[in-house]
Amino acid sequence: MNMPKRAPMIGVVALSTLVALAGAPEEGTGQERPDSLRIELERLKAVVDSLRLEVERLQASGQQEEAGDALAALRAAAAEAAAAGGEPVPEEGSQEFVGRQRSLQALNPEISLNADVMGHMNPDDPDADNFFWREFEISLQSALDPFSRAAVFLSRHGSGPEVIPFAHHEEGEEHEEEHEEEHGAGGFDIEEGYVEWVSLPGGLGVKFGKFFQRFGTVNRWHAHALPFQSRSLPHIAFLGEESLAQTGISLSWLAPFGGGSAGTYEATVEVTRSENEGLFGEASSATVLAHLNGFWQFSRSTDFELGGSWLNGHYKDEFESFPRNVYNAEMAFNWRPPSRSRQTGLTIRGGYMLLDGLNQVHEGVPEPTGHETAAGLWSTAELRLSPNWLVGGRFDQVENPAEPDVTQWMASPTLTWWQSEFVRVRGEYDFLSGVEGGDGSGMFILQVTFAMGPHKHATY
DSSP states (O other): OOHHHHHHHHHHHHHHHHHHHHHSOOTTSOOOOHHHHHHHHHHHHHHHHHHHHHHHHHHHTTOHHHHHHHHHHHHHHHHHHHHTTSOOOOOTTOOOOOOOOOOGGGGSOEEEEEEEEEEEEOTTOTTSOSEEEEEEEEEEEEEEETTEEEEEEEEEEOOOOOOOTTOOHHHHHHHHHHHIIIIITTOOEEEEEEEEEOSOGGGEEEEEEEEEOOSSSGGGSOGGGOSSSSOOHHHHHHTOSSOOEEEEEEEEEEOSSOOGGGOEEEEEEEEEEOOOHHHHBTOOSEEEEEEEEEEEEOSSSEEEEEEEEEEEEEEEOSSOEEEEEEEEEEEEEEEOOGGGTTTOEEEEEEEEEEEEOOOOEETTEEOOOSOSEEEEEEEEEEEEOSSSEEEEEEEEEEEOSSOTTOEEEEEEEEEEEEEETTEEEEEEEEEEOOSTTOOOEEEEEEEEEEEESSOOSOOO
8 A cells, every 4th residue: 555655755844844844944043054054955855865765675574664763753843842942953074164244235225206296276376387306315324222213305396386375476486586596596405313312211312413393293204295286374374394403412312101091291402503584584593492291082083182382582684683483282093993994083183382472573674563373273174984095184374473363375276196105196175275365376286296215204
């Protein structure tokens, strides 16, 4: 019969598989030894071949019982080796060299590219270019060691139909030319470049370099990650079109108490050099930012975040010099059922911003405004309809820092399609109200953002 003869052969195949798995390096250890692994596999193959020949010899001579005992002994030895960790026992007098060097590829940083391209239709400006690129961003990020990591973001900005509150058409054209001269013609600029120390005792974290400051949450998001095509009107009017980013040091502390519905709390203090010309003019003195943030997990599907920020600096130009403060309050509400997180969800964000310390001199002529502050508010909402489709809305209102009696507002509905986590297509209609009772302006925008590499449209 064939059964007694085939059973030892099946046992040999099973034994060879077990020995090979026991001797293979564990997955995910990061110790890649291709040369030593190839040598070990060749040695195991030779052992299995010799065992198969021995079993065939015993079967041919009619010693079936002896062959079965030999297989049982080998299975027991393999099980004992696997229980001991799977390390092969070297033969006496043999020595095997195993390289422990780190591969050069593992030393390279993670490189990604994010792009933001648009098309638009503006009835008030039919001669404008309909298609343009707004930003190409290259990011390099790496964990330097168990205690620190570094990131550098290089970006090149293009000119397009940006939202410009309190600007007439001619002023908008001049603004676009200045923007292209500053960003487009100059090549890539450094948006962020910093080293960060993590896992410090006491819940501390330190960041040193140029970074998007902790002036709320949305200020830290890059343009391609925003839920709408531009930042809020208060942000643009008070801080500028880009994120508030300056060079200095940031110290954060995560409170050891709280958690869940009791709340998680974080405090941040940043000392930076004055680099925002809109806020601080030609001043080179230090600015100080303080931020407090709380996060509450009300249920498995609902959470709420609330934060407040204060930025203090000094404005200086050829006409005047005075202190300046900016205050910001920001909230976020999220509802996303865990069992249906890919099908439905709702995110609501909003904020209030106050600028204290307005310019009292314009073009060298003293013109008291009668106000010391200008304020603005913003709100956004996004509802997930399916794994790929989202619908959203936005409403902003802001006072003119030069004339606080004048206000302007903007409303924007959106429809977003996520082809994947790498590609996003958004249709948005922006209606900006007129200044001092003038007619407003509307603009339809088709925005496409795509990401290459491991780091995508991050919102952290």
